[in-house]
Each structure stands twice: as structure tokens, then as C-alpha cells.
Amino acid sequence: MPIKIPHAKKKVEKKSTSGKKIPFQSPKGMHDRLPADFIYFDKIEKAIKKVSLFYGFDKIETPLLEDIKLFERGTGLTTEVVQKQMFTVKTKGDGVLALRPEMTPGVVRAYVENGLLYVSNPGKFFYYSPVFRYEQPQHGRFRQFYQVGFEVINSDDAAYDAQVIIASLRIFEEIKLKGVTVKLNTIGCKNCRTPYVKKLKEYYKNKIATMCRDCAKRYTENPLRLLDCKQEKCQSFKADAPQTLDFICAACKAHFKLVLEFLDGAQVPYLIDATLVRGLDYYSRTVFEFFAEGVDFAIGGGGRYDYLSETLGGPKMPAIGSACGVERIMEAMKLQQVHITPKQVYKAFLIYMGDQAKKQGMLLLDEFYKAGIPVKESFAKDSLKSQLRLADKEKVDYALILGQREVFEEVILLRDMKNGTQETIPLKKIVVELKKRI
RNA sequence: GUGGCUAUAGUUUAGUGGUAAAACUCCAGUUUGUGGCACUGGUGUCGAGGGUUCAAUUCCCUCUAGCCACCCCA
Secondary structure, eight states: OOOOOOOOOOOOOOOOSSSOOOSOOOOTTOOOOOGGGHHHHHHHHHHHHHHHHHHTOEEOOOOSEEEHHHHIIIIITTSHHHHHOOOEEEOSSSOEEEEOSOSHHHHHHHHHHTTGGGTSSSEEEEEEEEEEOOOOOBTTBOSEEEEEEEEEESOOOHHHHHHHHHHHHHHHHHTTOOSOEEEEEEOOOHHHHHHHHHHHHHHHHTTGGGSOHHHHHHHHHOGGGGGGOOOGGGHHHHHHSOOHHHHSOHHHHHHHHHHHHHHHHTTOOOEEOTTOOOSSTTOEEEEEEEEOTTOSSOSEEEEEOTTHHHHTTSOOOOEEEEEEEHHHHHHHHHHTTOOOOOOOOOSEEEEEOSHHHHHHHHHHHHHHHHHTOOEEEOTTOOOHHHHHHHHHHHTOSEEEEEOHHHHHHTEEEEEETTTOOEEEEEGGGHHHHHHHHO
16 A cells, blocks of 8 residues: 655645634524524514504513522522523622523513503513523523513403413414414412412322432422423323312412403413423413424413512512513524515615726715615625626616716616616716606 | 534535545626626635644544533523
8 A cells, every 4th residue: 555645734825814713602502693584583573563562562671680689589599590590790899690591570670660660550561682591502592592572560460361472472473483382271379379289299299209300309399390291201190190270279260261261252272281380480370381383392481470579579560471582483483484575675786887986976875875765885896797796686676887987977877687778867866766766 | 410413615515544525605707887697717724722643634532612312491
């Protein structure tokens, strides 16, 4: 076997700029949203704005950082989200802030702190905001992600349980997501949950030995979650476990029944899932989750949080909310190949030849700005061919061609990109003429 | 936080212990001021760092990131 001996490596100076890379990456689980993604991102935002307008929700935005205690007390110390998933920031004093892992406690805080109780009661809000969770990222699971959601604060009316669900479904409808289903359950109030949990523990008591390890832990820490276990060996226990519906108090039962009636009235199809419990401590009564066809994770969820305000030291204010993961919705849209025709923003493209024309062209863009007509340009490319190629790619209807000759004669060529015809128009009249045509 | 798989151009993917390939995209050109089609050419420190070796993109280690399972959730 012949061995080729190579000559010494010669460092070749590369002139290109494209080979160099910045030795930084976006942080784990945090991603750039590039221009192309905004057709989805903006579509969802547009949908929540429209739905909110018609269902009477006002936009709210709270700080990215909050006192860590807000989440410890609100979201709950026993939750995974608070125990392990918060990004924390030390202030220069001795305070500790947390990047919000969810929106609800902040919104409730803002509602009380700003006296909105006297402005809108119940308070109905929507948000479209980033939240942060320190997790092991995976498909559909990120450390920074957007949530879109509704909150109705200071009402225990079942109509709002239904409305929050309906409004969320309307968003999915607006963005043409198919096969969205709602799973629904009630987990009772503070009066009836304790006896129920007792019952549940009684049922599971002699089964601990045969349950999975996590369930053994759940048994003492968060018994409700026993119902949520996905382990094979625990499934058989779940079937015969006492169901919340059979043990909740009359008031909770009546409330849940009302919610269902409102949903029935609105012809919303739903699925009652007795094993549905949620991961945050503050939930009570109605809880729900949204699923979309072809996506294996929940795209959203929510429920009542009748005691959250009290827990935070505020007034008694029953409330309900929902939150959906924007990236997960986007993923579902892509999977379902939801077709979005991007709006044609640019109807015309400015093409120049020569420095004089370039200067003249810049002034012309100002004219179009004043006239409210967006015109695309490419001042970095001097050749006519390149500029026309770009104009073609932009799919504009017209190219405005300004060469030396035209500058001299104070005219401009208006080229119809569809049929290739072009006419000469006095420079002074081009704004008016273009406006006429688009 | 635990276990596993992966990492080659902007993208999707070949390939190799002897300085890398295709398709699409992008950029430029195919003569003089006109896009789409076609043709020609260009753009890569093979994720980062270290080790073994005469030689590493290839083998080994560490790190980072992505993905999968668990956990949890949006």
C-alpha cells in the first residue's frame, strides 16, 4: 500500500468573509426568531388581538423580572417550575429576582398594585410575552418561549371559564389550526379537595410498593399528580382511582356543570378527562388543556386560580386564565402545513444606475415614504441586472428604473414586471402615477 | 437533574487516517442600460478545544449545542 506523503500545509489567505464564524452560540434552549418565522409569529399575534377585541380583553405586559417570592408563593414551592426551573438574578442589594416562568402571578400582582380593580372589574387581560424556564430543551420545549394567554381576574362566574376556553379556541380557528381538542376537568375548591385527596391517598395506600418510584414520591408530595402518571405499571391503579367528580362539593359540582352548559351552548366540543390535573399549585376547580392534531404535546392549558391573590397577600379574587405556547402553535401550524400567503408589502422596486441616480433615488424614497408607498431598494448592488433580479425575486409589480439618462431628462422608467412593458414618466409625477396603478 | 443518539457549505445530505462532494439557495458573469429560463464560475479553518499519529474532518477525551427517553410542561 503506497503512502502518499503530503507537502507541508500552506496557509492560504482567504479573501472571503463568509468563512469566518463568531465563536458564540445562542444560549441553550434559546433561539433566534428569523424574519421568515414572523409570518407565523405575527399571525398568532394578530389572532389574539382580534379575538381580544371581540371578547373584551385588554393587553397587559409585566416586567420580565419579578421578585422570586412572587413565584414561590404564587406558582407554588412544590412545583417543578419553581423548584428547579427558574432563572434567577441577584440584584446589587440582597434581593433575588426571577425571570418569569409564567405570566399569571405577575398579572395578578399588576392588577392589584395598579388599582385596576377600580378600573376594570373583573379585569380581562391578554398577553403575548416571553417566559423562561431552566429545563432540558427538547423538541417543542425551550428555555425561552412565548406564551399567549387570557386572564379574567375577580370573578368566579362559570361564564368566564367558558369564555376563556372559547376565546382560546377562536385563536386556533383564526390561524386555521385543525383538529384542536379541549380536555377538561375539575379539581375542586379548598373545601372539597382535602377530603378528596384523603380519599385518594387511602386508595393508593396499599399500592405504594407496586407503584413507580415517582408515584411513591407523589403520594406524599402532590397526591393529585398520581392521576397524571404515564408509567405502564401505574395505569391499572388509575382506572379504579376515586375521581374528583364524585367527591367534590355541591358548589364545585354546580360550577363545573355550569361551565359545561356554557360550552354546550356555544357548541364547543370537549372531552372530560378525570385524570387531568395541572402542574401549578394555584389551580382550583376548572382545569383544561388544548391539543392539536398531529402534535404530541399540549399546545396550551389553564384553569381557575381562585386563591392566588390571597396566597400572594392580596384581596380575595377568584380568577381564571389560559396560556398557550406560541412556538408550539407555530410547530403545529408547520406540521399541519397551514398555508399562509404573506402579504405583498412592496409593490415597487427602485433601480438606479450611476451615482447621480443613486442620490436622486434616495430622495425619491423619501417622496414615496411621504406618500405612504413602501418601495424596496438595493443600494449595495450597482449592476442593473442584479437589481432587476432582486426586483423579480421580491415579486413586485413595478420596477422604477432611474439611469443617468433619466436623471438628466428628469424622467424615470416605470417597468411592468408582469408583461415587461415600460413607460417613461416625468420624475415629478412618478409618485402620483405609481399610486394610480397599485 | 439522569440516561442515550447526533454534529460535514445558508439548507438537505454524501464521503474519507493523506488539506472535502452533490443538490437547492446565495453571489457574480454569459460584451456594450433590462428580471424569470439556460449555461459558467465563486462562497466551507468538516461544532469548539485537547490527545494519539509523519499526517485527524475521520480514532480517543473534554466541552458546547441539537434531538430522543425519563422528569416536567407551553
